[in-house]
Amino acid sequence: TQLLEQSPQFLSIQEGENLTVYCNSSSVFSSLQWYRQEPGEGPVLLVTVVTGGEVKKLKRLTFQFGDARKDSSLHITAAQPGDTGLYLCAGVGDSNYQLIWGAGTKLIIKP
Amino acid sequence: ETGVTQTPRHLVMGMTNKKSLKCEQHLGHNAMYWYKQSAKKPLELMFVYSLEERVENNSVPSRFSPECPNSSHLFLHLHTLQPEDSALYLCASSQGTASRTEAFFGQGTRLTVV
Numbered sequence: 201t202q203l204l205e206q207s208p209q210f211l212s213i214q215e216g217e218n219l220t221v222y223c224n225s226s227s228v229f230s231s232l233q234w235y236r237q238e239p240g241e242g243p244v245l246l247v248t249v250v251t252g253g254e255v256k257k258l259k260r261l262t263f264q265f266g267d268a269r270k271d272s273s274l275h276i277t278a279a280q281p282g283d284t285g286l287y288l289c290a291g292v293g294d295s296n297y298q299l300i301w302g303a304g305t306k307l308i309i310k311p
Numbered sequence: 312e313t314g315v316t317q318t319p320r321h322l323v324m325g326m327t328n329k330k331s332l333k334c335e336q337h338l339g340h341n342a343m344y345w346y347k348q349s350a351k352k353p354l355e356l357m358f359v360y361s362l363e364e365r366v367e368n369n370s371v372p373s374r375f376s377p378e379c380p381n382s383s384h385l386f387l388h389l390h391t392l393q394p395e396d397s398a399l400y401l402c403a404s405s406q407g408t409a410s411r412t413e414a415f416f417g418q419g420t421r422l423t424v425v
Contacts, residue, residue: 209351233413242313242401242416243354288354298367299414301353 202227202293206302214310216278221305223289224271230292232272233299234263237286279309314338317402317417324392325425332387332420334402342407343385344414345377348399360385361407392424 207222223232231250235243247256249265249272256263260283262275276283286306290299315336324330336343345357359367360379374396376388385402399419405412 204353241418242315242403243414244313244416245413248413290354298356298359298369299354303351303353 202229202291202300204289204291204300204302206287206289206305208305209303210306210308212308212310213279215280218275218277219279219307220273220275221287221307222271222273223291223302225291225300226270227291227293227300228269229300230269232265232269232292233290234272234274235288235290237288237304238284243286243288279307281309281311283307284309313415313417315402315404315415315417317400317420319420320418321421321423323423323425324389326392326394328392329388329390331389332400332402332422334385334387334417336383336385336402336404336415338404338406338415340404340406340415341382342405342412343379343382344403344405345385345387346401346403346416348401348419354401357387389422392422394424397422397424 204225233248234246237243247263252267252269254265260277264273286304288304289302293300318333342361344359347355356369357371358377363379374391378386399421401419402417403414405414
């Protein structure tokens with residue numbers, strides 16, 4: 201069974217600080233997606249990483265796919281209150297229809 | 312606005328009630344999904360429809376019954392639910408069912424079973 205573990209489960213920091221959240225597995229994934237879910241909304245795709253070692257940047261967000269394609273990280277620089285939300289990673293597993301989801305990291309950025 | 316609309320946003324129902332959740336997508340996608348989201352747990356895929364045909368049913372109890380009358384509409388019929396079924400139910404759509412495809416989610420229905 202393929203699993204994705206996200207850490208930390210919860211993170212509360214001050215505006216302007218940097219942070220990194222992780223998405224780890226013992227399984228290899230062909231690609232991995234990161235979503236952000238704001239309160240009262242559904243998840244929204246931020247990025248898809250496909251190649252081992254790939255780094256993608258989205259303004260202050262930097263996403264990295266591990267060389268072995270078993271893990272990924274999301275680094276936020278100078279966090280802002282608008283970054284508050286639940287960050288979910290989802291891996292492309294063996295099934296064509298089913299993404300393997302992590303439980304998420306709940307991030308709160310305090311002004 | 313993601314192009315996927317779910318109604319109602321909130322639903323409280325007794326264990327003997329029958330209710331339905333509705334999802335409509337305006338994106339021209341040909342695949343639609345129902346997910347269950349519980350606190351601190353990964354999203355659970357319940358059903359997948361591709362071109363109005365159910366292609367995935369992840370061992371969901373029969374008290375949940377999906378219906379996809381056309382590629383733009385998806386329903387989840389609920390009857391004799393249990394308190395542990397209380398959760399956020401998310402509908403999503405995508406162009407094709409290949410897992411690399413971006414999923415667009417609705418805002419969800421917050422269901423409470425009393």
